[in-house]
Amino acid sequence: KxxxxxxxxxxxxxxxxxxxxxxxxxxxxxxETTIPSYRSGRRCVLSPRDGRTLVQKVQINRRTTEKELVKMLEETGTKVSISTVNRVLYRHILKGLSARKKPLLQIRHKKARLRLATAHGDKDRTFWRNVLWSDETNIELFGHNDHCYVWRIKGEACNPKNTIPTMKHRGGSIMLWGCFAAGGTGALHKIDGILMMENDVDILKQHLKTSV
Structure with a gap:
């Protein structure tokens, strides 16, 4: 008609x-026809609204697993596979990547780091060639450290939501002190017990000259 x-x-x-x-x-x-066009493949199982719901869920808790997202959709009557959930999140530039481990910093630690960065932000390369960098790390003797994945986009690796807080003093591990400078890596020292300021001074007395 x-x-x-x-x-x-x-x-x-x-x-x-x-x-x-x-x-x-x-x-x-x-x-020159009114017949519905042929569709290549089936229609999307998830609606745009379902996709937005997945993104919102992940943004609230970056450690939400694919299985939890699939279960959430099943409770609403939508059955999907894990690969379908992954594809939807990938389209929103959200990828499941390993969470980086960062020191558990308090507000006073962050303020001290900011003061250090502000005070030395304009130093030239000659100054930094004379700096010895040192730090301590824990190595697990038994088992392994906690490992988890988070959903994040590019540039958010160090966002607190996407990191695992770490502490230096735990059982079942050894603590090592190491350093490096412009000329390369320095000495490696095993720490017995808890590292205090006095211990740090003693370590520098032992290894400073040989490491610079």
Whole structure:
């Protein structure tokens, strides 16, 4: 009926007012048929709203697993696979990556680091060539450190939501002190017990000259 009205020179406005279906005329003009077009593949299982729900869930808790997301959708009556959930999140530039481990810093630690960076931000390369960098690390003797994945986008690796806080003094591990300078790596020292300021001074007395 739509095509017959079109062939009888009726305008689109008249056909639209009569049948409220102008899209069929446009399709007939371009393809000379009103049969629905063949779709390559099935329709998306998840609607755009479902995709936004997944993204919101992940942004609230970056450590949400794929299985938890699949279970959440099943509770609403939508059955999907883990790969489908991954594809939806990838389209929103969210990838499941290993969470970086960062020291558990308190506010006073952050302020001290900011003061250090502000005070030395304009130093030249000559100054930094004379600096010895040192730090301590824990190595697990038995088992392994906690490992988890987080959903994050590029540039958010150090966001507190995407990191695992670490502490230096735990059982079942050994603590090592190491350093490096512009010329390369320095000495490695095993620490017995808890590292205090006095111990740090003693370590520097032992290894400073040989490490610079």
């Amino acid at each position: 739509i095509v017959d009205l079109h062939k009888s020179s009726s305008s689109l406005g008249a056909i639209s007012k009569c049948l409220k279906a102008p899209q069929y005329i446009n399709k007939y003009k371009h393809h």
